[in-house]
Amino acid sequence: MSTTRKRVYGYLAEFKSASALYKAAEKIRDAGFKKWDCYSPYPIHGLDGAMGMKRSILPWFVFFGGMTGCATAFALAYTTQVVIYPTIVQAKPANIFTIPAFFPIMFELTILFSGFTVLFGLLALIQLPRLNHPLFASRQFHRATDDGFFIAIEARDSKFSPNQTKELLAEIGGANIELVEEEDS
């Protein structure tokens, strides 16, 4: 006796090649779906355009991350070497004109902070790491990391309808169309 209720995640359909996936993605994009995704064993050039994806906001995070790194390094070097303990080397000035000596560390921290914002910003935007994904309930989906090309349209998309979405997927060449359910907890 099982007491768990099931909730519909969406439809999963398999496509026979990368180019079939690409063409199907264009059609789903044109049908106006928003909450759906493509799954492929390897990156497909131009698929983001075929899916109609908007530009990521990530570059802005990285830009400000880098600026923060640059400012941090300057503040660190200036405070320690000019304000707290003026360090005079070869009669060079210990004031704002010492700045060439700070450049390497300013450069490095800019890169470091940019790198961190790329990594952590990306993880946050794609919601990783996570323990489970509803699609893992599908047996055939395991092939997405081997030789399977899939498209999943989620039930929470406003255009989703149990019959029409299934027909659409069949019409654009999807095979093994499967209704994926997730366990409601």
Place this chain on the structure above:
Amino acid sequence: MAHHHVTSADIAINGDHLDNSKVAKAKNIAMAIAVLGTVFSFYLLFFASNATKGSYAYSWLFAFYFFLTLSIGGCFWTLLHNVSNSGWGTSVRRTFENLGSTYPWMFLFGLPLLCPQVQQYLYEWMNIHRGAHGGDVKEHLHHVDHLLYNKHWFMNLPFWYGRVIFWGVGLSCVIIFLRKLSIAQDTDANPGTKRLFQARFHSTYTLIIFALTITFTGFDFMMALDYKWFSTMWGVYLFAGSALNSMAVIILVCAWLKSQGHLKNVTGPEHFHIMGKLLFAFTTFWAYIAFSQYFLIWYAGITEETSYFLIRNTGNWNIGMIALVFGHFVVPFVILLQAWLKRNPKTLSIMAVYTLCMHALDHYLITIPERGVSLGGTHMSQGDAFAGLGPIQVAISGAFLGDILAFITIGAAFLFFLLRAIGQHSLYPNRDPRILESANLSN
């Protein structure tokens, strides 16, 4: 992908040719300016007063080397395209080759620099060498200048002339050969991959000739202005400016051809995006190298090295140097971060023109500040040619008119030879095996 997939039906079978009558007027005007300017320049270099001859020698060197870097960069992008087995650039490769093909002509403008009458104002080390008057140069140097005595193995007149001739002939042969190979494919009834592989093979070792040329023309013409000064970053620094600004010229040529209805189907926003990225990358690379050079010299504080920046941070030159930091790096860096801007030929062209202006400022500050300190204070004992040159000064007033004249003269010639090369053959390699790959580029 919104755009149509390009197939061989979209490629002009006999090539895409520029209507030469459309540019005939511009070419004629450019040639007239170049011829008149060159004649007048020869008068200024060889027959004018000492003060004019001296200051104009620097003007000529500045303009000559500025345009030479653009041509050398054209050779660089051609070689890099071939050797990296690149597919994206095939549809714009002919523009690389056309720009590179101006190199032999631009090098000819360096001929006055082979004449002792001009050299005496530019290269002090040559004057000291010639002071031996036919005797044993090494013995002479041993008595007058120990530094030049030690540098004699590299800095001696026969070797200098030999090197300069090699820089002129070597890279010219390379670019002429590669362009011929590329053009022969355009009319081949059975175009195969033979020339593609040939170009790739021959671009490997000739890349070394390119590297030696950009480095050592920089040493022999520019660094030698002050024989006591040296910088290990010098070759890379000139290369950074050269690659950056030849890409700016390539962008301008492609944008212009595109606006005239050429390069249809084979180039699009994707190509401009990549060229814009290269412009951005080399802006950053230039800044990295320029700062490294400054930083190493500033940190070490060695007398022989600091002279370069001492001269250029004195008086109004300092304004130029600070303008370079912001104008050549900070401003274009922030602006070129925009992706949409790089995909639009118009906005990218504006940035390319801006970059070229900054390159002119960069090269002005490389060559011209040396003039006032080198020419001034030279005394009569060095010969009649130095009479009436005045004292050491930061800048020689009025001499900038000569800089403008030389720049316009050699610039007009550069424009003429570039337009001539563009009009000679198909504007893209229409029978290249990779033309479709390049036309359908997505990045």
